Amino acid sequence: MASEMRAFQIEEYGDPDVFEASTVEVPDPGPDEIRVEVVASSVNPVDYKIRGGNIPDFAPEFPATLHCDVAGVVDAVGENVDAFESGDEVYGMPGGAGRQGALADYVVGHAGTFAHAPDSIPLADSAALPVVALTAWEMLADKTTVDIGDEVLIYGATGGVGHIGVQLADWFGADVTATASSEAKRDLATELGADVTVDYTDTAVEEYVTEHATGGGFDTVFDPVGDDHLETAFEAVRPFGTVVTTESSAAQDLDLAPMHANSLELGVVLVILPVLLGDRQERIGDELETIATLVDNGALEPHIDDRYAFEEVADAHRRAEEGDFVGKLLLVAE
Ligand SMILES: NC(=O)c1ccc[n+]([C@@H]2O[C@H](COP(=O)([O-])OP(=O)(O)OC[C@H]3O[C@@H](n4cnc5c(N)ncnc54)[C@H](OP(=O)(O)O)[C@@H]3O)[C@@H](O)[C@H]2O)c1
Structure with missing residues (x-):
């Protein structure tokens, strides 16, 4: 050769x-x-x-x-x-x-x-x-587990990591709420398996939590976006729930008080490690x-x-x- x-x-x-x-x-x-x-x-x-x-x-x-x-x-x-x-x-x-x-x-x-x-x-x-598939897998199957009927919120649902996250959470039998910034993206999220979609650009966190989650928030919030999304993840998750993320940008000066107040778990993935x-x-x-x-x-x-x-x-x-x-x-x- x-x-x-x-x-x-x-x-x-x-x-x-x-x-x-x-x-x-x-x-x-x-x-x-x-x-x-x-x-x-x-x-x-x-x-x-x-x-x-x-x-x-x-x-x-x-x-x-x-x-x-x-x-x-x-x-x-x-x-x-x-x-x-x-x-x-x-x-x-x-x-x-x-x-x-x-x-x-x-x-x-x-x-x-x-x-x-x-x-x-x-x-x-x-x-x-x-x-993207290794990352979504590690977020949903390694850092936490998802059971049938769990309420899972997926941010960035049509991005690389998010579009696999929606399909995996759906396959685990979860009740999937997906966020995306445009109608075309929300339609794709539905095709991928989301039960409901949310335009997070004009919907307050409390509003989509009240409409789509029971028990005071989602069992698991999947965040492949970071920054504002990681902060709102702590508002959208239920007490004793889990946030899984790929990001550290916000975490550098992230206030962990909301995690403490609701006894949350946080899973952070670095897939290339x-x-x-x-x-x-x-x-x-x-x-x-x-x-x-x-x-x-x-x-x-x-x-x-x-x-x-x-x-x-x-x-x-x-x-x-x-x-x-x-x-x-x-x-x-x-
Ligand atoms: N730590 C790790 O192991 C690991 C592994 C893989 C990826 N990542 C990181 O995870 C992030 C997502 O990766 P990806 O492959 O899913 O990326 P991507 O395909 O570019 O998708 C990112 C999604 O995030 C949303 N978003 C919100 N604000 C954004 C902004 N300011 N700029 C770009 N997108 C924005 C977009 O959805 P909306 O338009 O619906 O908001 C978009 O669909 C990246 O930062 C990547 O570096 C980390």
């Missing part, structure tokens, strides 16, 4: 046009790693936050190949790896933060950061799932195996708003940062 490959890299932080097409050496897998021929990736906020220099601690070494999500075909296997063989169709979250990522012809990552891709959707489409630590990577692969089963059972489906070629990564980042999309933006290797 060729010893060189194409990669879309950044050599400095900057706006979306900072990406450059480069020719780099094809990486070889270490003993616990696999190499995957990349079919697709997708855009997550972490990718454009790294590109913009907002989270320098997460950046791979420069010149940096970004993007966390990947779907592709196993091409080489390290000597300690039993779970995969060449030709397997896989999806995963091997790098893009902490180590080189997926925006290239090949990516190498710890075998524990991959799983066999779902059979029931095109391989490329499974690249829309890893970051095993990649950053280079430890406990099997969490990722094990959860992705479960997620693939859910997809194949019809419980979950990624909603793909639009597709871009790798060469169009700057356009995809601009669109993602403008927030003018629902579900996911896919990047397809051509």
Whole structure:
């Protein structure tokens, strides 16, 4: 095989046009790693936050190949790896933060950061799932549990994480209330499985709590947005209830008095942590195996708003940062 490959890299932080097409050496897998021929990736906020220099601690070494999500075909296997063989169709979250990522012809990552891709959707489409589905899964199945009939409030219900959160909570049998800022987004949230939707831009928290929750608030509030949303989450949850979030921005000066007053639980997810630590990577692969089963059972489906070629990564980042999309933006290797 060729010893060189194409990669879309950044050599400095900057706006979306900072990406450059480069020719780099094809990486070889270490003993616990696999190499995957990349079919697709997708855009997550972490990718454009790294590109913009907002989270320098997460950046791979420069010149940096970004993007966390990947779907592709196993091409080489390290000597300690039993779970995969060449030709397997896989999806995963091997790098893009902490180590080189997926925006290239090949990516190498710890075998524990991959799983066999779902059979029931095109391989490329499974690249829309890893970051957002792992995050939603950890929020609803790791940081808390959701039982049949639980009242669950999902913020940001048509974003990447939220649109999986709605489907998962619905699959667990919850009574799902979803917030979204436009009518089109609320219609999509209903299609995804929300029982009721709320325009949070013109509805007071007390109003939607009174209308859609019993027991003084929701059993669980799912917050993949942060800031104001994390603050209102503490108003919308019932006494002894649970708030799960992806965010720390508000938490930096967050007043925990409302949590104390209502004896709340707070679960905070950092899904990329095993990649950053280079430890406990099997969490990722094990959860992705479960997620693939859910997809194949019809419980979950990624909603793909639009597709871009790798060469169009700057356009995809601009669109993602403008927030003018629902579900996911896919990047397809051509
Ligand atoms: N900690 C972790 O492990 C982890 C993992 C994944 C994601 N995240 C973080 O979670 C957040 C959501 O990720 P995502 O993939 O769901 O993002 P996304 O696809 O861009 O969706 C974000 C949603 O948030 C809502 N929103 C409210 N205010 C917003 C604002 N000022 N700007 C943009 N969106 C706003 C929007 O819904 P409405 O228009 O309906 O308000 C939008 O649909 C990001 O900050 C991301 O970095 C963290």
